[in-house]
Amino acid sequence: MFKVNDNYLKLPGSYLFSTVARKQREYQTANPDKKIIRLSIGDVTLPLVPAVIDALHSAVDEMGNAETFKGYAPDLGYEFLRKTIADNDYRARGVNIDEDEIFISDGAKSDSANIQEIFSLDNKIAVCDPVYPVYVDSNVMAGRTGTYDKDTERWSDVIYMPCTAETDFAPVFPKEEPDIIYLCFPNNPTGSTVTKDQLQQWVDYALKIGAVIIYDAAYEAYISEDNVPHTIYECNGAKGCAIELRSFSKNAGFTGTRLGFTVVPKELKSNDVSLNALWARRHGTKFNGAPYIIQRAGEAVYSEEGKKQTAQQVAYYMNNAKVIREGLSSAGYTVSGGVNAPYIWLRTPDKMTSWEFFDYLLENANVVGTPGSGFGPSGEGYFRLTAFGSYESTVEAIERIKKM
Numbered sequence: 001m002f003k004v005n006d007n008y009l010k011l012p013g014s015y016l017f018s019t020v021a022r023k024q025r026e027y028q029t030a031n032p033d034k035k036i037i038r039l040s041i042g043d044v045t046l047p048l049v050p051a052v053i054d055a056l057h058s059a060v061d062e063m064g065n066a067e068t069f070k071g072y073a074p075d076l077g078y079e080f081l082r083k084t085i086a087d088n089d090y091r092a093r094g095v096n097i098d099e100d101e102i103f104i105s106d107g108a109k110s111d112s113a114n115i116q117e118i119f120s121l122d123n124k125i126a127v128c129d130p131v132y133p134v135y136v137d138s139n140v141m142a143g144r145t146g147t148y149d150k151d152t153e154r155w156s157d158v159i160y161m162p163c164t165a166e167t168d169f170a171p172v173f174p175k176e177e178p179d180i181i182y183l184c185f186p187n188n189p190t191g192s193t194v195t196k197d198q199l200q201q202w203v204d205y206a207l208k209i210g211a212v213i214i215y216d217a218a219y220e221a222y223i224s225e226d227n228v229p230h231t232i233y234e235c236n237g238a239k240g241c242a243i244e245l246r247s248f249s250k251n252a253g254f255t256g257t258r259l260g261f262t263v264v265p266k267e268l269k270s271n272d273v274s275l276n277a278l279w280a281r282r283h284g285t286k287f288n289g290a291p292y293i294i295q296r297a298g299e300a301v302y303s304e305e306g307k308k309q310t311a312q313q314v315a316y317y318m319n320n321a322k323v324i325r326e327g328l329s330s331a332g333y334t335v336s337g338g339v340n341a342p343y344i345w346l347r348t349p350d351k352m353t354s355w356e357f358f359d360y361l362l363e364n365a366n367v368v369g370t371p372g373s374g375f376g377p378s379g380e381g382y383f384r385l386t387a388f389g390s391y392e393s394t395v396e397a398i399e400r401i402k403k404m
């Protein structure tokens with residue numbers, strides 16, 4: 001009789017987004033005349049920019065011509081895209097990343113879930129709390145997290161680093177030493193960031209204790225402040241301890257088009273074993289490449305027009321973020337985020353739980369957000385609103401919240 005991977009059975013149900021959707025649906029059915037505004041979505045809403053669409057069209061034409069048709073892509077991704085990334089995301093910032101340290105993928109979700117495979121099950125992971133759920137769940141599936149305690153909502157073998165208002169939603173060094181540290185800045189869900197000096201301290205800490213940092217920089221394009229690092233490799237020594245995950249989803253609207261990349265520096269080693277070689281082996285065996293058409297579209301994001309057009313989209317979302325942040329502040333809410341990230345993190349008023357505030361907001365303002373507690377126990381008492389809606393609906397949502 002075959003057996004399943006019981007680690008999957010240990011996963012607690014992920015009720016967050018399904019419960020949000022169900023509550024919204026039930027409310028709408030009971031109140032068909034109400035116009036609900038969703039500020040809960042982590043998905044972009046603006047269409048792909050013209051530079052990307054042009055690149056897609058011409059790549060599609062190439063695929064229809066025997067002379068220019070492309071079959072399987074090279075394991076690491078096409079050279080034209082890896083060179084463009086190395087030049088624009090790294091060399092332009094004074095960071096030297098070689099083309100063969102960049103692995104093109106179909107996005108940061110799969111990379112953030114898969115990267116743990118190249119590490120031994122004995123490693124202890126540390127995650128921020130609240131956190132993007134993929135880091136922990138993928139380690140649960142692998143069998144690295146011990147047992148789950150329903151009351152504390154924590155795994156016995158995971159080190160949690162609470163990110164609270166006291167630390168400006170940044171993690172502090174944990175008491176217990178981790179082997180793998182997941183960091184995500186700008187952060188989902190809190191919208192917080194760390195300064196270059198703070199990130200340097202994490203790099204120094206990882207180098208001192210022999211840990212590896214998995215640095216998720218999916219929201220890098222939203223950074224607006226000068227002292228916030230765009231890549232962890234701006235920090236001294238980071239190539240010896242950090243893997244960086246990047247995505248085209250939030251900077252260029254590729255959530256449905258799918259493209260990302262992971263940087264694994266060649267000098268990153270465990271004893272004498274190169275993580276770059278291990279990830280290359282894994283990538284070559286289990287992944288057959290992002291489509292040629294999409295890699296050409298990704299290249300177009302870095303063209304002069306592509307940069308201009310995608311920057312305008314980021315600015316549009318960040319204007320929404322400003323509307324939310326300033327509107328809520330003026331209404332007396334305690335808010336953070338929304339300066340270097342498309343997420344606004346607000347303290348629920350009158351000691352309401354995250355879910356109580358969800359219901360209150362839905363019933364009184366017909367606005368849907370995401371309860372902070374869904375991202376981890378330290379998110380209780382907080383609420384996430386996103387800047388990915390339209391300007392008009394964002395303004396209207398804030399007007400309604402102000403009137404509550």
Ligand SMILES: Cc1ncc(COP(=O)(O)O)c(C=O)c1O
Binds near residue numbers: 042106112184
């Ligand atoms: C922190 C973080 N990492 C990764 C992703 C997923 O990115 P991608 O669309 O490239 O898979 C998300 C998506 O919301 C995210 O919030």
